[in-house]
Amino acid sequence: MDRIIIQGGARLEGRIPISGAKNSALKLMAAALLTDEPVTLANMPRLADSRFMGHLLAELGVSVEEGEGAELRLHAATIANTYAPYDLVRKMRATFNVLGPLLAREGRARVSLPGGCAIGARPVDLHLKALEALGARIEVSEGYVDATAPAGGLVGGEIDLPFASVGATEHAMLAAALARGETVIENAACEPEIADLAAMLTAMGAPVEGAGSSTIRIQGQNRLKGVRHHVVGDRIETATYALAVAATGGDCILDGAQWAHNKALWRAMINAGVTVEPADQGVRVARNGARLQAVDIETQPYPGFPTDAQAQFMALMTLAEGTSVIRETIFENRFMHAPELTRLGADISVHGSEAVVRGVPRLRGAPVMATDLRASVSLVIAGLAAEGETVVNRVYHLDRGFERLEAKLSGCGARIERRSD
Numbered sequence: 001m002d003r004i005i006i007q008g009g010a011r012l013e014g015r016i017p018i019s020g021a022k023n024s025a026l027k028l029m030a031a032a033l034l035t036d037e038p039v040t041l042a043n044m045p046r047l048a049d050s051r052f053m054g055h056l057l058a059e060l061g062v063s064v065e066e067g068e069g070a071e072l073r074l075h076a077a078t079i080a081n082t083y084a085p086y087d088l089v090r091k092m093r094a095t096f097n098v099l100g101p102l103l104a105r106e107g108r109a110r111v112s113l114p115g116g117c118a119i120g121a122r123p124v125d126l127h128l129k130a131l132e133a134l135g136a137r138i139e140v141s142e143g144y145v146d147a148t149a150p151a152g153g154l155v156g157g158e159i160d161l162p163f164a165s166v167g168a169t170e171h172a173m174l175a176a177a178l179a180r181g182e183t184v185i186e187n188a189a190c191e192p193e194i195a196d197l198a199a200m201l202t203a204m205g206a207p208v209e210g211a212g213s214s215t216i217r218i219q220g221q222n223r224l225k226g227v228r229h230h231v232v233g234d235r236i237e238t239a240t241y242a243l244a245v246a247a248t249g250g251d252c253i254l255d256g257a258q259w260a261h262n263k264a265l266w267r268a269m270i271n272a273g274v275t276v277e278p279a280d281q282g283v284r285v286a287r288n289g290a291r292l293q294a295v296d297i298e299t300q301p302y303p304g305f306p307t308d309a310q311a312q313f314m315a316l317m318t319l320a321e322g323t324s325v326i327r328e329t330i331f332e333n334r335f336m337h338a339p340e341l342t343r344l345g346a347d348i349s350v351h352g353s354e355a356v357v358r359g360v361p362r363l364r365g366a367p368v369m370a371t372d373l374r375a376s377v378s379l380v381i382a383g384l385a386a387e388g389e390t391v392v393n394r395v396y397h398l399d400r401g402f403e404r405l406e407a408k409l410s411g412c413g414a415r416i417e418r419r420s421d
């Protein structure tokens, strides 16, 4: 099992390239099921998760080919089968999003429930209700969803989400694109990844309006075209490296970062005393010497503070002057990085959905354990800022969502390497 070894204390200086967004790419890959024509995704991140989704799509009969640079070519000329087994779906939850496209294209699908993960139970009830609103008949038994569409195929309808679920919004959009007539999604999620999927579906021939607002309208078609689509930049990777630069007192340009996609984070970082500003083709982050100030945050659906950057922000706050209160409102178990940060000398106490972080003057390196994707990178950030050596174990969590992490960090001065047992 791989581990990452960090000699802390180096300031990060220079440029860090931002890759395509994991949380968009996975759904864009599922969209390739909606057409029998070739689909090319540019700016694709090379990640464990995207490779895993490619493996599932290949099992369904899709040709999947990594092209030059960051291109992925997909072609679902025919669908070989409409079955996604537990053994695959349980390993990467976003594979569950193939259910809607398979149902819309083939009229039926049998897909395993994804189950929970480290950060929470993560049910998919809103996904299933959305598909039922499009006419799907859904049966859940023995851990599987058996879905069938009406004889004439899915029919556009009204979907009113009780919570602005990202996955349920995207799942509804994917199915609605091949449903007959208009679908309206109320209380839709507003994340930039939703707009990215909307742009792709529109280019495939299913006009999508209102993405980025809480009401989305999709004009379903009876067939869709192939497309070449550029994956939006990863705002969570951007947030992660911005916080790493701030934690080490560095000065970097995040190449390709979109200023507009992280405004809640920028506000929190600026209040903490970090310089953050739009720069040519990206965002500049700098902290030259000034002590960090403690800032309270509360995670919220977009455009609020992103839950996927909460662990990374906590790492920064461990070194701030004063006390920061961090409230996690999206997932019920997303503080597993706290006890590991404490091993590095942080002073954190967790009370239900709140973590109280009392800043300390310094962190000291130690062996720590990654528990989930964003918790793992929170430990990397703390290790970069700590004195001495930090060893982060179980880095397979990291590989799910961060492309070439060691190379990107060592490229701007970090002393970081990966070792395999």
Ligand SMILES: CC(=O)N[C@H]1[C@@H](OP(=O)(O)OP(=O)(O)OC[C@H]2O[C@@H](n3ccc(=O)[nH]c3=O)[C@H](O)[C@@H]2O)O[C@H](CO)[C@@H](O)[C@@H]1O
Pocket: 022, 023, 024, 026, 094, 120, 121, 122, 123, 124, 125, 126, 127, 128, 163, 164, 165, 166, 167, 168, 307, 308, 330, 331, 332
């Ligand atoms: C692959 C991907 O894009 N993952 C992102 C996606 O996850 P995901 O799409 O799973 O997140 P959701 O927005 O759906 O989930 C948010 C909350 O709603 C609950 N819920 C969700 C669906 C449902 O049917 N029933 C239900 O109760 C979840 O348990 C969770 O507590 O959005 C999250 C919130 O921004 C991010 O943290 C994840 O990185």
Ligand SMILES: C=C(OP(=O)(O)O)C(=O)O
Pocket: 023, 093, 094, 117, 308, 373, 374, 401
């Ligand atoms: C929770 C995350 O991803 P997933 O929904 O794939 O688990 C994440 O990207 O932080």
